[in-house]
Amino acid sequence: MTASDLISFARGAPSLDIIDVEGLKAATDAALTEDPGGALGYGTAIGYPKLRKLLADRHGVAEEQVLVTNGSMQADAFLFDQLVVSGEPVVVERPTYDRTLLGLRERGAVVTPVSLATDGIDVDELAAALDGGLRPTFAHVIPNFQNPAGYTLSLAKRQRLLELAEQHDFIIFEDDPYVSIRFAGEPLPTMLELDGGKGRVVYASSFSKTVAPGVRIGYLVGPADLIAKVRVRATNTYISPNMFAQAVIYQFAASGGLDRSVAKVNAALAERVATLCSALEKHLPEAKFTAPEGGYFMWVELPEGVDVAQLLTAAEERGVTFVKGTDFLLEGGRSSLRMAYSGVRDDQIEEGVSRLADALKSLGVAAG
Template sequence: MEFHFLDRFQQMAPPAGGDVLKMASAPGVIPFSAGNPSAETFPLKEMEQVTKELFARQGAAALFQYGLSEGYGPLRELLQNRMVGKHGTGREFDQLMVTSGGQQVIQLFTRLMVEAGDAVIVEEPTFMGALNTFRSAGARIRPVPMEPDGMDLDRLENLLKEEKQIKFIYVITTFQNPTGFSTSMEKRKAIYQLAQKYDVMILEDNPYFELRISGEYQPPLKSLDEEGRVIFAGSLSKILSPGVRLGYAQAHKDVIARMTMLKQAGDVHSNLFFQAVAAEYFARYDLDAHISACTALYKEKRDRMLSLLEKNLPEGVTFSRPEGGLFVWLQLPEGLDGTDLAARCAQNKVAVVPGAVFLADSTQVSAGVRLNYSTPSHEQIDRGVEILAGCVREIMG
């Protein structure tokens, strides 16, 4: 049978650069391509205890029935209180809804706002899952170069002047995927002011912001929002477990109401059982202490990888030095192709993600590759960097 798919779906990139992530799970492969938190950080014993007590107290009927599309009430309240009290986000007009991962916030807001032909401004490089969501909506993706302290503001304003159908600016403000860069507070303010000046909305995707290893804390861009212009996309994947598939959106109540209707027409509601488990865990245990334990582990791994990259890579190769999150961005000298490096690494059983998959036009050449330090063991980091450096030398001749 011949299938006739919509043209815009032909533009979607395959998951994480094709077979790279599949290869990462193969025996003997060093998974620098992963986007996962370390399994060592999952609070298994605590969640086991929480689950037992929930079953004993509430019974199966309460945990396995249908729930509200906007999310389990106790979890919504706990997340809203944390965001307001700890991070300064949320005004009287804001509400919070629970989603099936942070990715669903991007998908719901895009469905709400974007028609085919509309423009979305993104950082470049940026998260491929968001790019594919925008492609699937038929959006014209307009990239702005990502600098170590955030978007190139001159290029951003030029685009805002040129384009007449911009629906929103998409930013990953803290420990960006894939670069590990964080947008400075000065640029966060400037991006918000430009959004006000040209009357566009901002989708702030911030799944890593609580995983700060070093440096000075920066509140979310949403904390600047006094008019409901910013939609905050958060996630429990990196601080609790990705398998529970829980995220959240904090936005103006009118936006949340419409996103809730779209969610109801999609998956009805996120997994109620895991929402109850997460709420009970947050109420019973010290989440900040758990996050501190996660970042202590990631500091060891990050520092180990950065030290080895510094020691082993040839001159002319640069890499980011993230203050948190999960990723390091390695940049080859101009004229070289990160896809070639990824292929050569794969031949030597090291999986890295080629930078081209993070571009608005994934057919262009990128000299970058993304490395992950949270998933591999110390031994894998040692061996993987050694192999990676050897592949870099071969690419550079």
């Protein structure tokens, strides 16, 4: 079996067939025609000024509150460098993005997981921990179509989380790269919006999920004094981010290409989620999952006794892969997995789930 035969539910990236290649070609031409100096020069650490202004207008903040970076992971890293205090607690969701865990632990944070329900982080559990003396420097939350679970934080929990941040004096890091990838349900206000300029929320997002991962453009929105400090770190790291890519994305957004791209991605992913749910019900009836309303990922729980590490080996022998649930937790997750449907064509999904079911059967685990 060759690499091209592999059906991958592992990578959180859009497949090439739903990326607007022609629109990006046109945006590239526009960037080089209208502002070749800005697109091809060094620039400064704030990012491409026109894109920065577009983002400030989108979020209803001053430009000084926005910093455009090389991908949202770079934004996360700068923020962690600024906020993490070695030996001090940081709240995360359980499970959460594996790179978040890695970045926090590398900087010496005491990672403090709080349970995640289908409507978001357990605010009652968090409140009890805070009442018991927990004093986090910040809480990292992925509010929309969470990675890896695919769950969305409810409006009531968003409001409660803000109340807790106010009462116990910590920052909410609203990590929101999937916010535009909604194909069911109603959009919810961000905690940045709900905060009303009080400075309790630092917001991050990205164009990697809505346009293409190769553009590597993310950004931070937060209090001007904090963004100014992060800007110094960015300047000392790379002088300026990728101005060419940012100029292209500015033109893509200004021309309406971004809105068209998001609509195309959302329509495709809605079909893929429906196909994935149907395939799981057919081939893996023992699996438990909640269909997401957007994003790239779905969390799947298999019967107790399944070891996903063994399952992954058996699955890859059959030409299908995924990410183990244990990668997203400090402990637990032995029978869980994350399935990314974004990079798998609709016509590959049932075959991939069928191979996964065959792999599970080979382990001799009875259906739940």
